[in-house]
Amino acid sequence: MxxxxxxxxxxxxxxxxxxxxxxxxxxxxxxxxxxxxxxxxxxxxxxxxxxxxxxxxxxxxxxxxxxxxxxxxxxxxxxxxxxxxxxxxxxxxxxxxxxCPVVLKLQNRIKTSHEEDEQILIFGKHGHAEVIGLRGQTDGKAIVFQDLAELDQMELPKKFTLYSQTTKSTEKFYHIKNELINRGFEVKANDTICRQVSNRYIELEHFVANYDKIIFVSGKKSSNGKVLYDVCKKYNEQSYFVSSIEEIDHGWFNQNDKVGICGATSTPMWLMENAKNALEAF
The missing domain is CATH 3.40.50.11270 (Rossmann fold)
Incomplete structure (x- = not known):
């Protein structure tokens, strides 16, 4: 049965x-x-x-x-x-x-800031393709950081312009901005986070609350996937991260479970549909 x-x-x-x-x-x-x-x-x-x-x-x-x-x-x-x-x-x-047009717009803004001799900080993931492209607009002079702790190790100028990788958490970006202002820095902040991505945090928060279990489907390389999975886990502790159907464990589920399936901005719909079919065949 x-x-x-x-x-x-x-x-x-x-x-x-x-x-x-x-x-x-x-x-x-x-x-x-x-x-x-x-x-x-x-x-x-x-x-x-x-x-x-x-x-x-x-x-x-x-x-x-x-x-x-x-x-x-x-x-x-x-x-x-x-x-x-x-x-x-x-x-x-x-x-x-x-x-992506959102990324191109951000590249142009960073390039303009650099040409106006502003010191640029980019909140983003080291080595991420988008971040490499953004830093390239500044001849490699922008400071890239992943969290505030990283900035504690650096000698920062008193005045700088703050940008963000487009798929970062809006909440974290504003927390960093406010914290840097509180530390006495003069921060010109540019919220360049893609709203199609950031709106998903709110949508996910509501979605995951309706289910017994959550299967979050995403590639392991997706930084956006990591952020969105954290949202799932925060609002539904029974959330599981999988990259392929083979990773779904039969033992996670009980009889008559209602399961929600969601994914990153890099997750194809066909893969989530495969997950749905696999679950309903259990």
Whole structure:
């Protein structure tokens, strides 16, 4: 006898418009031409990357890009630093630019701040593709930090401009801003967090409260996934993080459980639908 689980997918979960745009662009070219280079993982989700790789998408890194000539390269939603565009001109590469408009706007704002000789701090994840592109607008001079504790180890100027990676927590950003002002710094703060992402915190908070258990589906590389999973865990302790259907454990559930399924902005809807089908088959 089965567990008789009823599972429902959160309608606000799944790809944000920036990721949808990049994937649709890739699929159009793959359908026509059968292959396409992409600089870095098109999305921080291994299952979706694998699906597109089977269609002919070739993931390359910056080192491999340097040796390519006369090729077509997709720039994913995270955006790129100016050096990538300079290399493309030098190597006669055609860039298919799927940079998210929210990220492009932020890049331009940071570039303007840098040109006006402002000292720039970026609240973001070290090594994240978007953050590398943002820091690139400042010739590598912006200070990137992941939390306040990191800033405690630094000698900061008295006056600076504060920006944020687009997928960071709004709450944390304002906490950092207020704390720095309280410490006597002159902070010009720019809230550059994507509202399509930040609105999900509120939506998730309401969604997860309605279920016995929560299955949060996300790639392990997704920084947005980590933040959203923390929201799930905060409002429903019975929340479980999985990257693939195989990771769902039968032992987590009881008879007649109501299970909510949600995911990151990099989680494909088909993967959440697979999770729903797997749960209802238990």
């Amino acid at each position: 089965g567990l008789n689980i009823s599972a429902k997918i959160d309608k606000s979960s799944g790809f944000c418009f920036g990721v949808v745009y990049a994937i649709e662009m890739a699929e159009d070219i793959l359908e026509r031409e059968g292959s396409l280079y992409c600089l870095g993982d098109i999305v921080h989700n291994d299952e979706e990357v694998e699906r597109l790789t089977k269609k002919g998408l070739k993931i390359i890194d910056h080192q491999q890009l340097e040796s390519l000539q006369d090729e077509k390269i997709l720039i994913r939603a995270h955006g790129e630093a100016p050096s990538t565009y300079q290399l493309a001109l030098k190597n006669n590469l055609t860039l298919i630019d799927a940079s």
